[in-house]
Amino acid sequence: MPEGHTIHRLAADHFARFGGRPVRASSPQGKFSDSAALLDGMVLDRVDAHGKHLFLGFDQVGWVHIHLGLFGKLGFGDGKAPPPTDTVRLRLAHPDAYADLRGPTTCALITDGEKGAIHARLGPDPLRPADDPAAAWGRIARSRTTIAALLMDQTVIAGVGNVYRAEVLFRHGIDPYLPGRDLSRAQWDAIWADLAALMREGVRNNRIDTVRPEHEPEAMGRPPRQDDHGGEVYVYRRTGQPCLICADEIRTAGLAARNLFWCPRCQRRPAAG
């Protein structure tokens, strides 16, 4: 369930549970056994997150670089850890808590230099306060690629996934097929600011909510809705359902091997000029 907000939350949660304390490290599944042996007994002394990349820093050893991919999960537990199941790639534990990592695309022990190379190839992250949206604008403003595809390109902007891209384009009334170069600077600045606020709230609540209070079904005089993914959204996975604002049918289409969702009425391309 990982977009950038999840990763930043996981970084903070790891530090809260394990920071400053020696941890036991193991790889019940086996694929990370050699590195886990190096980490065993070491102290987690810093964490970092950039986009969907999570970094756990162990002094004297290096960084554990984790990317959850589409399927990866990190599960926390309190107290003494139960016997792990055989899909646990990495277990970190001390007497009071444990964390089990399953199904990640990446789990590797890396150096400072290797970590730096990862930062260098990622675009700015709305959740990293020092990151500059101008770096992304430079790519977008001269690209013929659709804005929907650009938002998913982690070298352009880091941390946005399929939910935030669909939702932020809806919130700004932007046609997902609009080429990046046809977006205005004002639109981009508004998208960035909105993403920063939405994702910040996502970190806080550990879920994605994007529906403005005035558009909540109750406020619109409609019965409450049950979303199957845990948060309140306008268009994501609402194919065929009525738009919360205009009641038109939400559409879906494949775009770069992912499902794109949008409202054809609310997200119209500006008249050609």
Next chain:
DNA sequence: AGCTCATGGCGAG
């Protein structure tokens, strides 16, 4: 038991 799908990303053609 087997299929499909999921908030990702990579490399081959």
Next chain:
DNA sequence: TCGCCCTGAGCTG
């Protein structure tokens, strides 16, 4: 653009 990697939930039989 496609196939592939990683796992688990929610269907269908």
